[in-house]
Amino acid sequence: MSSDEQQAPYGGGPAPAGPGGPAGPARTGPARVRTRHLAEMKAAGERFAMLTTYDQHTAAIFDEAGIEVLLVGDSAGNNVLGHATTIPVTVEDLLPLTAAVARSATRALVVGDLPFGSYQASPEQAYLTAARFMKTGGAHAVKLEGGVEMAPQIERLSRGGIPTMAHIGFTPQSEHALGGYRVQGRGDAAEQLLADAHAVQAAGAFAVVMEMVPAEIAGRVTAELTIPTIGIGAGADCDGQVLVWTDAFGMREGRMPRFVKQYADLRGVLLAGARAYADEVRDGSFPAPEHGF
Ligand SMILES: Nc1nc(=O)c2c([nH]1)NC[C@@H]1CN(c3ccc(C(=O)N[C@@H](CCC(=O)O)C(=O)O)cc3)CN21
Ligand SMILES: CC(C)C(=O)C(=O)O
Numbered sequence: 001m002s003s004d005e006q007q008a009p010y011g012g013g014p015a016p017a018g019p020g021g022p023a024g025p026a027r028t029g030p031a032r033v034r035t036r037h038l039a040e041m042k043a044a045g046e047r048f049a050m051l052t053t054y055d056q057h058t059a060a061i062f063d064e065a066g067i068e069v070l071l072v073g074d075s076a077g078n079n080v081l082g083h084a085t086t087i088p089v090t091v092e093d094l095l096p097l098t099a100a101v102a103r104s105a106t107r108a109l110v111v112g113d114l115p116f117g118s119y120q121a122s123p124e125q126a127y128l129t130a131a132r133f134m135k136t137g138g139a140h141a142v143k144l145e146g147g148v149e150m151a152p153q154i155e156r157l158s159r160g161g162i163p164t165m166a167h168i169g170f171t172p173q174s175e176h177a178l179g180g181y182r183v184q185g186r187g188d189a190a191e192q193l194l195a196d197a198h199a200v201q202a203a204g205a206f207a208v209v210m211e212m213v214p215a216e217i218a219g220r221v222t223a224e225l226t227i228p229t230i231g232i233g234a235g236a237d238c239d240g241q242v243l244v245w246t247d248a249f250g251m252r253e254g255r256m257p258r259f260v261k262q263y264a265d266l267r268g269v270l271l272a273g274a275r276a277y278a279d280e281v282r283d284g285s286f287p288a289p290e291h292g293f
């Protein structure tokens with residue numbers, strides 16, 4: 001832990017559940033990732049990793065793996081809740097998932113993704129929603145989609161003590177307005193993307209996600225901004241990268257977006273495991289005597 005790191009000044013809250021359990025010695029792991037650490041990493045030319053997470057076990061695993069930022073994405077819509085897109089996702093859907101992740105990660109920065117319709121109407125609406133993510137969800141920060149047009153919301157949250165991550169380029173909550181899953185910021189649209197990036201930084205965002213943006217434009221934004229950029233389909237020059245975990249580890253079926261790299265085949269592992277279990281139940285080899293009492 002660095003010398004300037006503040007630790008539970010009022011001594012409240014549950015003791016960290018270390019290997020010795022809740023009554024064991026306090027865990028002395030690495031310090032919590034803070035928004036300023038991401039800024040320091042950018043300044044030092046170090047890249048960082050973000051993954052989506054929606055539950056206890058993946059949160060604990062990604063935290064242990066050293067993933068700096070865990071995003072409880074509204075991509076829970078089409079990865080947890082069975083919807084086709086993120087558009088039907090509600091605050092009530094995401095708050096318990098956010099709370100589960102916040103309870104399960106000891107080091108990572110936990111970011112709650114504000115759902116469609118929960119912040120666009122006004123800065124006041126955004127503040128009331130974001131405060132729920134902090135108070136009930138235990139999030140350390142929130143993310144919202146939009147550039148120039150969301151500057152008033154970002155300013156309100158930032159000034160009210162809520163660290164805010166912006167998301168520009170392709171913004172999935174606006175897929176119908178944008179005309180589908182399309183690369184943003186090509187040609188003349190590059191000027192709009194640059195304007196969005198500068199607007200969210202000026203409004204107080206601590207970082208900005210850029211989704212499906214030509215690598216050259218994303219590199220230019222990364223060089224021009226002082227806040228960290230986080231790419232998804234935005235090339236290798238961003239300060240950080242993010243992927244949806246079910247894509248990155250092969251948890252789901254179907255065609256993947258071009259920006260996905262698959263690092264594991266969890267779907268294959270689970271499919272084989274479930275089939276083996278069902279076979280053994282059917283043929284009577286599970287449970288064996290050692291599984292009984
Ligand atoms: N599982 C999952 N992964 C994601 O990356 C993701 C979600 N869900 N849900 C929320 C949004 C939606 N996103 C998406 C979804 C699909 C494409 C896609 O199909 N892209 C195609 C077409 C690109 C084009 O036409 O130019 C691709 O090949 O990348 C991209 C982003 C990103 N987010
Ligand atoms: C793709 C990331 C950035 C996201 O917003 C989500 O997963 O909801």
Ligand SMILES: [Mg+2]
Pocket residue numbers: 073074075086113
């Ligand atoms: Mg999202």
